[in-house]
Amino acid sequence: MAKKASNSDKRILLVDDDAEIIESLRLALEAQDYQVLVARDGNQGLALIERETPDLIILDMMMPKRSGFLVLERLKRLGEKKHRIIMITANEGNRHKAYAEMLGVDDYVRKPFPMDRLIQSVDRLLSE
Template identity: 85%
Template sequence: MAKKAASDESSSASKRILLVDDDAEIIESLRLALEANGYEVLIARDGNQGLALIERESPDLVILDMMMPKRSGFLVLERLKKLGEKKQRIIMITANEGNRHKAYAEMLGVDDYVRKPFPMDRLIQSVQRLLGD
């Protein structure tokens, strides 16, 4: 009986979320909150790493910062759209106040657009809604 319970647990594997942000404090606080809610968290510190992990790991959801070194969140979204590989749900997070940026992000296919600073429960609710939890 114990074997069956173990196999049941492994069949309900946690959903994987990729955090793409260059701010170590934001990454750490998001990682802790997401792991506390049962998610497996992958981390990329710039847009290029993010793209590589999206292609290699195919996470269920990506939390993507807009402003990063090497490749911005917009350039990541443009690349995913060009490749036709938007299989993941995407939440863009940004300190940018412009509505023009939000409109462009939505045109590129983001599922949610969250302005920093944000209450952590706001982001967790968005993650749960997008992943159907």
């Protein structure tokens, strides 16, 4: 499959505390020619969002220090430019999905997920 030349200027921030998930996502996204930034918890994630203004954020729900929900709430309060956000979670509850959507996530993906499902979502959101 041919890579799109435009991917190389797109920056994606991964915010997750699971090293294996970060590594597999990073490899898959870099294979699609995206630039990948990594934060290991919500506080680091917020700092990188402010400093780097990524094109897309892939955000885990459950993390130490600051959960994905607290990151979303903070972004919403800051009211800065609308961030494209994919939330990933092992949580099965529909209540959480509804809350995440209310806070403005663009996609909600339950773990474990097929990598191509996530890549399709990334490609779709970054081409809009």
